[in-house]
Amino acid sequence: MPQRIVVIGGGIVGVSSAYFLSHHPTNPAVTLIEASSIAAGASGKAGGLLALDWHGSDTSSLAKLSYRIHASLAEKHNGRERWGYRELDTLEISCEEGKKTNKQRAGVPNWVHQNVITKVGTLGSQQSTAQVHPRRFCETIIQESNNLDVIIGHATRIALDDNETLQGVEVELDNDTKIIEADVVVVAAGPWTTRLLPSIVISTQRAHSVTISTNEPVSAHALFTNIKMKSGSVVTPEIYPRADEIYACGDVDNKVPLPKLAKDVQVDEGRCREVIKNVSVVSDLLENGKVNVMQACYLPYSEIGPGPSIGWVPGMKNVAVATGHSCWGICNGPGTGKVISELICDGKILSATIDTLDPARYIK
Ligand SMILES: Cc1cc2nc3c(=O)[nH]c(=O)nc-3n(C[C@H](O)[C@H](O)[C@H](O)COP(=O)(O)OP(=O)(O)OC[C@H]3O[C@@H](n4cnc5c(N)ncnc54)[C@H](O)[C@@H]3O)c2cc1C
Missing domain, CATH: 3.50.50.60 (FAD/NAD(P)-binding domain)
Incomplete structure (x- = not known):
């Protein structure tokens, strides 16, 4: 051995x-x-x-x-306690920026704007998804x-x-x-x-993400979104609330090659702000919360x-x-x-x- x-x-x-x-x-x-x-x-x-x-x-x-x-x-x-393990309900939601529906949809957490939602589905339960x-x-x-x-x-x-x-x-x-x-x-x-x-x-792509502080505990719901912005573009950020913050990530890019060291990864703050703008459609907590971190990393595949x-x-x-x-x-x-x-x-x-x-x- x-x-x-x-x-x-x-x-x-x-x-x-x-x-x-x-x-x-x-x-x-x-x-x-x-x-x-x-x-x-x-x-x-x-x-x-x-x-x-x-x-x-x-x-x-x-x-x-x-x-x-x-x-x-x-x-x-x-x-x-030590790394925030918890079971989650995981939803897919379609939204439209600026839409004002009166329809109340069951199962949508209270920190998400009901009035922009056009469709909701369940992707996972607390038996099949966690974080x-x-x-x-x-x-x-x-x-x-x-x-x-x-x-x-x-x-x-x-x-x-x-x-x-x-x-x-x-x-x-x-x-x-x-x-x-x-x-x-x-x-x-x-x-x-x-x-x-x-x-x-192994190939790689860069991805940007942000974390936003919340002053209140946020329910254990992960959201896979599909958001139609007023500009006509459709974006698909993922949103993961944690005990004291909400994490959100956007799409990937190939603009900057992988650096020698992980600590030298370049962060494009414009792309992080884009993620914040997009997820702000979904919740006031994301629109008004304090941005803790803007970051980027490379996905290995x-x-x-x-x-x-x-x-x-x-x-x-x-x-x-x-x-x-x-x-x-x-x-x-x-x-x-x-x-x-x-x-x-x-x-x-x-x-x-x-x-x-x-x-x-x-x-x-
Ligand atoms: C935006 C984003 C969101 C994601 N969300 C999820 C998710 O919700 N759930 C999920 O399951 N996965 C998720 N992933 C995927 C997940 O992050 C990766 O698959 C995983 O982190 C890869 O882990 P790793 O240990 O292989 O590589 P890395 O985390 O890249 O670690 C490799 C380490 O090796 C070190 N290293 C490299 N070269 C050397 C060297 N020569 N000498 C010494 N050290 C070296 C680096 O410094 C680095 O610390 C996400 C990825 C991205 C980009």
Whole structure:
């Protein structure tokens, strides 16, 4: 069994992998290397929606496992208080800016303007949808890992000796470069993964989001919107209320390439203001609340596979990868961490059926 495991990437996939590896009964020494700070990328800037059964056949087993793990981690580590875990009702609502209907629609939360709504549907119930605050989840799960060593430094390459045998990971630390020795390496670097593993082709798009303070508790309803603006454009922001704020995100763009580090992601405040303007149609809380954060991050996705890439890297010994979770990494990250720990420490994946996510099946 491997004794020294290095995980690259402190997003939800990396921290979940480190958590489950560090709690494995074989008790390996686990080191996590993160270039910026824990949850510096999409894992700190996502909405945090969890859905039990919205996933295609390739990821449904992983998603069911991960949904269960989210609930059990929340139970075990007081996630309701520490990272805002709660069950949600999830609605889709169509609205029209400036519309004034008198129709009262059942099930619409009291903080949403009834008079602009043209259609309401239910997407999920408290049995099938839930939420976490993703950054707080990642930061807490790191604290709850068992003897985990966290290094803040940029991993520059997987180090192999002349016989192509794994030595470890080369890391830039301040002005120094060092090899962190490892028997097994897990690359969970989200959209940056291809820079360390060129055969794993992960594409990326930037997305902007905002959080807005509320002075009152907001009900546990997530909203998928379709809003017809006065200008004629149709926008589809997603809205996730949390205990003390409301999160909203807009659409994606390809205007700025992925920077070297997550902390250097460029935020276009104009795009954030656009999100605020659009969601203001839906609620006074969003129109009048204090804007806490305007932010951007990059979504990692595979253009050639059916979902994330999880498993051993073809052509490399003792190097595993877990990446490309697209818009479901918060939901499926903990399940991914669990199956990665099984693959490495038990020799095979036991808790989910994810054969079609094996990187060997769809590398370029
Ligand atoms: C706007 C938006 C909203 C979203 N909402 C949801 C949602 O509601 N529910 C859901 O399930 N998913 C959601 N997602 C998707 C989710 O955020 C991602 O799938 C998930 O965060 C990906 O996690 P990750 O750990 O793979 O990557 P990341 O979060 O990108 O983490 C990768 C980490 O690796 C580090 N790293 C990279 N290269 C190196 C290196 N060479 N050395 C050391 N460290 C390195 C980075 O600094 C980063 O911290 C959303 C995404 C976006 C963009």
